[in-house]
Amino acid sequence: MQLLQPILLWGLLGISIPFLIHLWRGRKGKVMSWAAMHWLPTQESSVAKGIRLENILVLLLRILMLVILVLLLSKLFVPKHNKVSEERIVHLVQPSGQITEEYKFELQQALEKGEEVYWADETLTPIESIEDLLFEYMTLNLQAALNKLPSEATDLNLYLSNSENTFGSSFFLSNIKPNLYLGSADITTPKPQTVSLGGEKTLVVNEQGLLDSLPKGQQAEGERVFEKERFGYLLNEVSSSERTFIQAALDAINDVYGFEFEEMQQLEEAKLIFDSKLPAERKSDKLYFVSDNYSYSEQSNLLTFPDQLDFEESELVQTGKLPEVILEAFLSFSGIEQQDVKLSQSQFESRFIVGGRNTQEKKANLDLLLLGLLLLCFAAERYFANQQGI
Template identity: 60%
Template sequence: MQFLQPILLWGLLGISIPILIHLWQGKKGQVIHWAAMHWLSEQESSVAKGVRLENFLVLLLRILMLILLVLLLSQLYFSSTNTIAEPRIFHLFQPDMQLAEEYKFELQQALENEEEVYWADENLTPIESLEDLEEGGKVFDLQAALDKISPDATSLNLYLSNSVNALKSDFYLSPLKPNLFLGSAELLKSGTQVISIDGVKALEIGENGLLDSISDALGEASVINLDKALFTYFLGEITDSERVFVQASLDAITEVYGFDFVEEESMEDATLIFTANPPKVDTLDKIYFVSDTFSFAERSNLISLSDQLDFEHSELVQSGKLPEVILERFLDFSGVEKKDVPLSRGQLENRFLVESERAQEKRGNLNLLLLGLFTVCFAAERFLANRQGI
């Protein structure tokens, strides 16, 4: 038995109210006039005082009504002691053969204990034996896998590589706090990438992962050609102050890196869309920056910004990081590979937002019974009180 709103139990202090009223009425007494009263002496005609025994039942009913009301508001929840729920332990593996081999022993132990083991893909594919590790073709989709976790889960173990490129989204919504198991494999070092616009080499991704000018000795470099059509943008349903700061951010990117962004008059002709309303049509050839909204299950080309993009509301604008965010998201959308760096356990833990406690989602399962008892007590109290004239 538990109370889902235990703070409301302080309402039990209200029991003292009917007791004090009852004692006060008994102390005050009641004058009863009758025909031969004037024949009595002054001592014999004193007012009768004290608590009458026939009023005790009314007092008890009023106290019981207050108790039932407090229990009803406190959401009394009773769980049967005869049925003890068995723990359900979930294991989610990132589809990575090297990671699975590294935690092969933990995987074998989980299978022997008949715990639930899955690939962290969009279908939550089960792993039934070690032979399943040899199967490939699984697409890593952590949020989709977390959404399919049973609400009865008591423990969640996540096996992830400590790679910033593997975790695309900034945050993940998890049904409960996960236990993280990070891979220790070395990150793959990608070769030099060169960004060209319409066949003209412009910038390269330096060793520090930042955009830099073209060097003389590139060696073996992968060239990523970006069409000029990618550098078109459209300012949709946003405020005038947002337009000023978005335009200023694009101008800053153009000044530093030489990217020439061109404003279009219609959304159909632009690639970068700045708006306050999420698009209804799921088109993957555009990237949407949606301000003043927030969403966990984002599409890869839908960037939700929780504040308006002006100086009064947005921390990105106040700190001057809005151009950096726009450029980073734009390059990721354009296919420019981000430099891979390891993530610490603390950085990963901060990316998981845990849902509200399950207990708060419960509803008192004795509400109907308490309401019925309250109705019966109220009817009995009114009947006795009217009968006794109190």
């Protein structure tokens, strides 16, 4: 037996109220006059004190009513009356030959036990046998798969590649805390990538995946030229505090790398759109940053943030990572491939926001019974109280 609101047990102190009332009435006594009373001796005409035996039943009923009311407000929960459904284990597998090969034994064991195994794709395609581990026509869409999970699932196992390029900086919303099985990402050394800012400055993507100055004597290979019109941005419906921090982030990018972002007044002129609402019509040649929005998008030109981009709410602003996130999204949108790195278990776990339903949600399941007892006690208390004239 458990209480969902145990703090309300302090209401049991109210039991003392009817008890003290009965004690007070008993101490005070009650004068009962009758016709021949004046003929009695003085010692026999004294006032009777104390609680009569028949009043004890009314006292107990009133105390019981208070106890039932407190239990009703405290949400009494009895586990045996609210049995949790049987364990239901779900496995989500990234469509990848490397993952299926590395965890083939675990997946085969899951199928033999009758557990549910699905591809982490848009339609949550089931895997019914080990021969179904063919993925040529599958596309990874982890958030869509998480959204389609059965509501009765109690455990979730995810089989994913620990490649940052595969998942980028995305966060995922899951109703169940996942157990992660990370594959060994096959990360190869990419070709050098260089960026020319209108012919005035040339940068190179170094081994850490960061922009750096081109070393002396090194020639630019695979150079991508950025014209200045690509750096126009529009602050649409954002708060004044967000405006301050977004502009500060863009200024920081300019100071370090030389990207001269210019604020525009018209949507058509801007390439980077900062807004607090999802665009009604999304254009493929623009990059959208939407704050204070809990939706998740697989679109490469749309990046959403769960909080407002100000110091009070955004961890990115508080830690100074907002310029890095904006620049990373801008370079990826512009065709500059992000240097692939392996993600650790803790880094992957931090990408999942667990919320929504509770698979073992407890609800007070004795409310009707307690309410019936309360009404019954009230009726009995009124009956005996009227009978005794109290």
